[in-house]
Amino acid sequence: MSHSDDDKQTRGQLQHDAEHEKPNKSNPVVFYLMILFAAAFVLLLMSLMMQRRANQEAIDNLQQTSNSATESLQNTIAQNEALKEQVAALEAAQSVDQSTIASQEDQINDLQDQVDELTQASTALDWFWQINEAYVRGRYSLARSLIEEMGQELPESLPRESATDNDRFSPYDRYQEIYEALY
Numbered sequence: 775m776s777h778s779d780d781d782k783q784t785r786g787q788l789q790h791d792a793e794h795e796k797p798n799k800s801n802p803v804v805f806y807l808m809i810l811f812a813a814a815f816v817l818l819l820m821s822l823m824m825q826r827r828a829n830q831e832a833i834d835n836l837q838q839t840s841n842s843a844t845e846s847l848q849n850t851i852a853q854n855e856a857l858k859e860q861v862a863a864l865e866a867a868q869s870v871d872q873s874t875i876a877s878q879e880d881q882i883n884d885l886q887d888q889v890d891e892l893t894q895a896s897t898a899l900d901w902f903w904q905i906n907e908a909y910v911r912g913r914y915s916l917a918r919s920l921i922e923e924m925g926q927e928l929p930e931s932l933p934r935e936s937a938t939d940n941d942r943f944s945p946y947d948r949y950q951e952i953y954e955a956l957y
Contacts, residue, residue, distance in 0.1 A: 891931070898924075898931040902945050909952045918956050929953075 901924040908917035932946040943951065 894928070894931040895933065898928040899933075899945060901928055902932055902949050905952060906948060909956070914956060917952065921953060921956065 901920065905917050905920045905924065908914075908920060929946065929949050932944075932949055934944050934946045936942055936944045942948075
């Protein structure tokens with residue numbers, strides 16, 4: 775055997791052993807890939823957890839905002855109802871006040887009419903007093919001129935009943951008596 779045959783045999787044996795031998799060492803590329811995949815998986819899990827936490831915070835904030843808006847809306851509705859009740863009460867009070875004002879205006883008008891009648895009666899009594907005085911003193915021409923100045927409307931304002939219970943003429947009846955005597 776030659777040296778080249780021995781080499782060939784040794785090589786053949788080594789190759790055969792290399793092909794059938796299990797490697798003890800893992801391939802470093804596969805190990806790095808596994809580490810990278812594991813790191814990526816861990817990062818994905820962390821990202822998912824952070825996203826879930828952020829979403830939960832956003833949901834909580836939205837829920838608080840919704841609750842606050844609902845409470846604010848309920849408060850606004852309650853205030854609106856209270857204001858409606860106040861408006862109704864004020865309208866009722868205004869209606870009562872307007873009816874009171876209307877009745878008081880009617881009373882004022884009635885009182886003004888009474889004042890006007892009493893003023894006219896007072897004026898008529900003043901004229902009547904002067905006419906009666908002139909007639910009683912025998913100054914008939916003065917009594918006639920006073921009757922003409924007095925006019926035809928004022929005698930209607932004279933009281934038709936006597937204020938004293940002495941069975942005498944009322945001022946109106948006495949004026950008519952004087953008028954008929956002079957004309």
